[in-house]
Amino acid sequence: MKTSFKVIFIACISAFLLVNCSRKKDKFISRNFHAMATEYNVLYNGNIALEEGRDRLNEEYEDDYWNVLPVERIAFSEDILLPGQSKNESFSRAEEKAVKAIQKHSMNIKGKEKNPKMDEAYLLLGKARYFDQRFVPALEAFNYILYKYPLSDKINVARVWREKTNMRLDNDELAIKNLKRLLKLEHLKGQELADATSTMAQAYLNIKVTDTAIAYLEIAAQSTTKHEERGRYLFIKGQLYNILGYKDSANVTFDRVIDMHRKIPRDYYIGAYVEKAKNFDYVNGDKLVFSETLAMLEEDRENRPYLGRIYHQVGEYYLATGSDSLGIAYYNKSLRTQRSDRELNARNYKILGDLSFDNAEYKTAGAYFDSTLTNLTLNSKRYRTVKRERDNLVDVIYYEDISNVNDSIMYLVNLSETERLAHFEEYTTHLKEQAEIERERLEAETRAQEMLNSNSGFNVNTKNSAFQDRDAVAQIANTFYFYNTTTAAYGKNEFVKVWGNRKNEDNWRWSNMNFSGPSALVVASERNGLDLTADVYQPEYYINQIPSDQKVIDSIVKERNFAYYQLGVIYKEKFSDYELSKTKLKTLLESNPENRLVVPAKYNLYKDYELLGQTGEAEILKRDIINNHPDSRYAEVLSHPNQAAAQDLNSPEKIYEKTHTLLEAQKYSEVIVLCEDNIHNFEGDDIVAKFHLLKATAIGRLYGYEAYSKALNDVALTYANLPEGQRAEELRRNVLPKLKFTGFLNNEDGRRFNVIFQFDNASTEDIDAFAERLDQQLEKVRYYDLTSSKDVYSPTTTFVIVHGFSNLVVAEGFRDLFKKSDKNKITRPYVVISSENYQIIQIHKNLDTYFSEIK
Known part of the structure; x- marks a missing residue:
């Protein structure tokens, strides 16, 4: 009877609730039932999903401290998704929950919403779409709140989020206008004021009104209830002061960030120290205190993830104080420590490249510039600037390599047989020592691996091998030697190391018993792939490669001399390094160069002396050119400097311009003849490559595709490291294939x-x-x-x-x-x-x- 009563009672209550909880009836029970179900079921799960998605975005996002941080710590990608796709499943789930709340619990009766939680559902819907980069649908959700729920307690939050969305749609002026009205008409405080003013600050940053953005960031920093946001707003404010040039105000702001210490993420704390270091006054500042601060940051174990930035700043300090070697050491430490920060790597490599360039270490500078380019965005302005600097080094690196290699060959050619043998014996002895070191390293690795394998095999059936009791340890220690696989493997390796591979037989120690090779050392080396009897360890191998044919030697000397001439001209014209240019040209003239290089080398050396203020040497060389080479154009220029300064009609440049004018006038036969004459007249001058390319163009215009292709190929091969040769190669690769079609169209x-x-x-x-x-x-x-x-x-x-x-x-x-x-x-x-x-x-x-x- 009691059971029947309970069933009847529960059925009645259920029927009562079903009847009175309808979404179509404006009843007290209906409103509160649907409000409670919305808040504690659907919206609760939706907000959890939204926070999970935001946490994932924060984990994936990395701030770029080399530029002004955005107010909102979030990065949106440019990827385009198909309808129905989502960048983050958490936001999709949050949106589904919001839609479910609206569909199942909305009480729209006579045009009015009776469920007090529907505004929160639409707010969740808008936020989910915003973070999923669907800004237009998000804007619709926020506008719906403003239109449908004007008395909602979330109305100001919805207004702020609407303006955030407007900013993402590049409507910054509209966002500023609406936020100004909101701040004027509503008395915001706390987090609402912080959100509104920080959004306003970002909008002003977007339109480059920096000073106004600073004012709103200060309000946001004072109003927010979250330490992480306060630290970020203050850090951005300090960065903006730096942009405006107010370093003192920036340092005061960064001090406020530093004072928050553990209340904020370590990124902001270290970033504030680094930004202050950038503002240090090396003229009037206290260098001792500054260096102690940098040392403190470097030694703090908590700063290990940020050592790359810290080392970079220490390098800047040493470079600014004249300690270049210490600065270089810290830039290299920064590179070894922080590999993921591409901007930091680019700056480190660029600074090292500039230092090497200033020290005339052009090949090293080129390598650093190459590394810089790999860390910069392709085709960006900085990339193009560094690329130009690197391209200017192509020629000097090429000719330096030629001169170094050919100088080394000629040094060996000029050695006697005894000197050659002594030289390469020393070299091969060094190679053998390196081979020994490598052999020992490989053997050590092999022994370690075998011991590891032995230990693994021994402990397979031992429970808790890492925590064996004393009895087990004692039992292993007292075990017969060959029963312990670890000690047996070690002994075997030691035997092979000393005696090599020996058969198990009588008199095994005798040197003639079953042992091939000169020594156990060689056998062990061969086991590890190091054969000390190979040709590369024999002096004769290298001596036999030294050229002896006089034609080959003459060719090497000729190539080396031309490289020296090119280096002298490049150092003078491109890099204004007159001292280094003088050294190269003097070395060339002392090497008995061919006649075509003598006069140009003397003239360029004369200009170096003149630019260095060494008037005595310049005058001697001037007289040498005039007296010994009177028929050259250089002697004419030096004999009549005023006329040459006014207009040198016979200069290579003027002649090239005249020849190019004939090309434009379609006098191709004349151009070809003139180019051939000038190539002979200006042999040894850089402009010869230009005449060759001009001649190739005239040949193509006059004789067609095949002749043009052959002429371009000749220029590309002959002047591979000059701009003209590279241009010819570009034409040959990219333009000629497009012109290859010989058929006719209807x-x-x-x-x-x-x-x-x-x-x-x-x-x-x-x-x-x-x-x-x-x-x-x-x-x-x-x-x-x-x-x-x-x-x-x-x-x-x-x-x-x-x-x-x-x-x-x-x-x-x-x-x-x-x-x-x-x-x-x-x-x-x-x-x-x-x-x-x-x-x-x-x-x-x-x-x-x-x-x-x-x-």
Whole structure:
């Protein structure tokens, strides 16, 4: 009976709740039931999912302390997702919970929402979409709160989030306008004020109004209830003061960050110290206190994750105080410590590269600049700047390598047989010592591995091997030697190390018993891949490689001398390192160089003396050039300096300009002849490469694709390390393949058409007279805008071309455009060809093929 009563009672209560908890009835029980279910079920789980997603974003985000931090610690990617996809499953789950709350618990009765928790559901919906980078739907959710729930206690929060979303949509001015109205009309305080003012600060930062952003950051820092946010706002404020140049105010702000110490993340704490260090006054500041502060940061064990930045700043200190060697050491320590910070690595490598450059260590500087480029964003402004600096070092590195290698070869060539043998005996002895060290290292590793394997095998069936009791340890210690696998393996390795591989037989110690090779040492080395009897350990191997053929030696000397000349010019012209240029040129002149390099080397050496203020040496060299080389252009320049200063019409540059003008005038045959003459006249000068490339261009215009390809290849091979050679290689690789097509297109498919008059073996006067008469006739043509030009096709053929036809039929009826009664009308035969086919003809010089195909 009692059981039946309970069942009936529960059924009645359930029916009562179902009837009175309808979403369509505005009852006390309905409102509170759905509000409670919304808050403690759906929204609770949704907010947990939202926080999980935010925590994941924070873990993945890394602040860039080399630039001003964003107010909100979050980074949005540029990846585009398909509809229905999400960047973070936690935000998708939060959005699902918010939608579920709205669908199942919304009480929209007569246009009014009766569930007091629906505004929080829409707020959760907007936040989830915001963090999932779906800003337009997020804006809709926040606007819905402002429209539907004007009396909500979350209305100001929704307004702030709406302006955050507007900022992400690049509507910064609108966000500032709305936030100003909010701050003016509403009395915000606490976290709401902090959120509003920090958002306002970010909006001003976006539009580059730095001073106003500072004011709002200070309000946000004072209002927020979260220490992490306060530390971040103050740190950003200090960075902005630095941008404005107010270092004292910045240091005061960073001190406020430092005073918070363990209340804030360690990143801000260390960052504040580093920013203060950047602001240190090396003229009036207390260097002792500053160095002690840096040493304190370096020694603190808690700062280990930040040692890269700290070492970098210590390096800056030593560099600024003149201790370059210590600075270099700390920059290298920074590189070894912090490998993930690409910006830090780039700065370290760039500084080391600049120091090496200043010390004339150009090859080392080039290596540092290469490492800098790998840590910079491709094609960024800084990347292009460093790339230019690195490209300027290509030539000097190339020629330094040639000079060093060839100097070494010539040093060996000039040694006697006895000296060569002694030199390479010393070298091979060093190699053997290194091999011994490597052999011992490999053997040690092998023994360690075998001992490890033995220990593992011995303890397989032992329970709690790391915590064996004393009895077990004593039992192992008293075990027979060969029963202990660890000691047996060790003994075996020691035997092999001393005696090598020996068979188990009588008299095994005798040297002639079953043992091949000169010693146990060699056998052990061979076991580890180190054969001390190999050719590389024999002096004769290297002596036999020294060149003895006089032609080969002369070629090496010639290549070395040219490298010295190029280095002398490069150091003078590119790097203004006149002392180093002088050294290279003097070494060249002392090496009995070929005649083509003597006068240019003396002239450049004269300029070095002059620029270094060594007037006596400069005057001696000037007289040498004038007296011993009177027919050279350098002697003419030195003999008549005023005339040369006014205008040196015979300078290589002027001659090159004149030759290039002839190329533009389509006088290709003249250009080729002049280039050949000037290549001979200016041999040894950098401008020779320019004449070679100009000649290749003229050959291509006159003789076509195949000749152009061969000429470019010659330039690319001959001047591989000069800009002209690199340009030729670029043309050969990237442009020529696009011009390789030799077939013809159907004229009917063309878009533009030309009328061509062909002149074979005609005089220039005849061609000019016809072109003049043609222009007069073209002026009479109505309805069509036609022009003419002259194009050289080959050494014997020239075209006069009429351009401007967009219709093939009109082009073919070119004569019909003139009046029949006109006595001066054009009667010469012509050919109509599409612009595309004309281009192919000029590139490949296949006019005869075209005529045969169209017939």
